[in-house]
Amino acid sequence: MINPVWLQSFCTLVEVGHFTRTAENLHMTQSGVSQHVRKLEEHLGQPLLHRHGKSFSLTSAGDRLYREGQKVILSLTKLEQRVGSDPTHEGIVKVASPGSVGLKLYPYFLAMQTQFPTLVVEYRFAPNKDIEKLIAERKVDIGLMTCLSTMGEVSLTPIAEEALLLITPAGIEQPSWETLIDLGFIDHPDGPHHAGQLLGVNFPEFHNTNQFKRSGFSNQIGLILEPVSMGLGFTVLPSHAVGAFKKQQHIKVHQLPNSVCESLYLGTHTNGIKPNRVATVISEIEKCLKNR
Template structure:
């Protein structure tokens, strides 16, 4: 493999045409310039300069090397610059969060990408455990969780509070205990957990979501409220998921006497330096939370 330092010295010598001035440009001694050229000739096994006292001309091998070296040195220079660059609106940003906050943030991040087409948003909806492992394994740049990570490699910062809401069909006038028992529960992956938090704080009769007749289940965050809108049951969901639902007139939400919220954490890997584009996305996210 050609030593690029020697190659750069050789090309500079060809362009300047003088050993002393080449040494001055490269902040070297004249003997250092000569040594680089000799080492390059030894490495290639070919004479590159035809020396005539203090003057020189290029040999055939020297001409061929110089012509080929221009593209090589230019590519190395561009590579160095590109690696060192950290543009705030270019490149991929990988994000993972529970579905509720994802429904809130994803449209705004797509609008950011539309304004800056060189930015690529990769957004995945996942439970807290998957978000946590994704951050720890460097598969994710930014994660949002509704519980603080216990892993030493994951830093979590509280950034928002998200209310839990009781959601019934629009025709329900009073969501008392009897009305909820009559409706039955539409479950989802966090349904039992959310019901325990909100209903446990507001209904003395509540012990577990299994007390209610089970009227359905969906693991698609955008579809959980479909059966509620059709009068088939009730559920408990985070506020962002409810706000994103498109049929607001067909559902009714309740902020109960004892409100309950989940803390939303912004999570990143402890040892990883955040690139400028990741900082851009974080700043955009904070505008909407």
Template sequence: MINPVWLRTFCTLVETGHFTRTADKLFMTQSGVSQHIRKLENSLSVTLLVRDKKRFTLTDSGRTLYTRGCDILQSMTNLATEVGEDPADAGEVRLMSPGSVGLKLYPRLLDLQQAHPLLALDYRFAPNPDIERALLDDRIDIGLTTRKPNEPGLHWEAVGEESLLLVMPKNLPHPDWAALQTLGFIDHPDGQHHAEILLDANFEEFSQHSFNSLPRRGFSNQIGLILEPVSRGLGFTVLPRHAVEAYPARSLVCVHELAFPVMETLYLVSLFGREQPARIHTIATEIKKQLGTPLEA
């Protein structure tokens, strides 16, 4: 291991060509400069300088060390600068959210990235439990969840709301419990969570029998495809509003207004106690700005 202080003294000596000038430049004594050179030669077991009274010439080893040493010292300076910098508009940000809110946020965050090209977004869609686990495993920087995290190592704040909707095939009558039982449920990664919130508030039978009493007619983990089986008459589902609004074949499904509307709170989640770099605050600020308006807008 080369001592960087000795290396800097050596490179400065080569550049000035004089022990006294080197001592003045580094605020050292001339004997201190000589000691650094001897210690460097001893640590490398080579001769770096051939001294002739007040003059010196470099050996082959000395020339090699000077060339490579200058690069090393410059790299160390650059590294110190990079470590000390905390730009608000550059660097990678890793985040996850459920698919529905992601359909709203991802295009808006890409707009932000276009304005600040040195930002890099790693945006993934996932259900609530996967987002919490990714945060605890340090695989993402921030996450959005549709339920308040239970893990003690996570910090959260409510940043918005989104309504949950009962979606059925087109032209079916207004739903009652018997109709839902006959039709069956199209499940998705947050399907049980969404169904339990909305159906429990509107159907007494659901409270009595729970989610498992619903026949399951299918499952999709792709946010853009969850309504495809619904549009074909294969079942019903419960989804956040923006996922429904984003479905291209909206005319083939029917959203039913229920007696007791349910709003789902959106939480911005991060690791508790972690100091976030400025770029994370930039993204978090934009998320709060976007979720401060109705998601269906």
């Protein structure tokens, strides 16, 4: 393989046209430039220059080497620039989170991308267990979770809290236990868990969601409140999912005596190096979640 340092000396010599000035440009001695050219000729087994005293011209092999060598030198220069560059607002950042916080963050990132089009956030909605695995396998740069991890590869930092809320159709002012029984529960993948946390500390009658008739189910975070808005039942959801719902006039959010919040953790790989673009997105997540 051709030594790129020799090739750089040769291409510079051709462009400058003079051994002494080439040596000055490359911060070398003139004999060093001559030695690089000789080593190239020995390596290729053919002359590259016709020497005419202090001047020279290219042989056909020298001309071909120069034309192809320019491309190699340019490619190596660009490679060096790409490796050395670590821009703050350029590149792809992969993020995963549960649905509720995702409904708050994803529009925020879209707005940010209109300002910085070269910074692309690829967003995935997923349950905690999937997010934990994605972080451990380095398939996402950032994962937001609402529970602690059991994997050593996953490093979590508390970043925010999100309130759990009881939501009924708009006409209900003060939901009693009997009201909830009559309405029935609009279930979702985290429904039993969320209801258990919030209703368990506010209604002594509550044991589990099986006490309610199941009035509906959706695994799409943006659709869970649709049947509630139509009067078909009640549910319990994190606040960001409630805040993102467009038909606020058709639902009623109830502040119960005993509030319950879920902790939100920001996760990255334990051994991961954070490029500047990832640090930028982490900073924006913190900023967004503080502006409730």
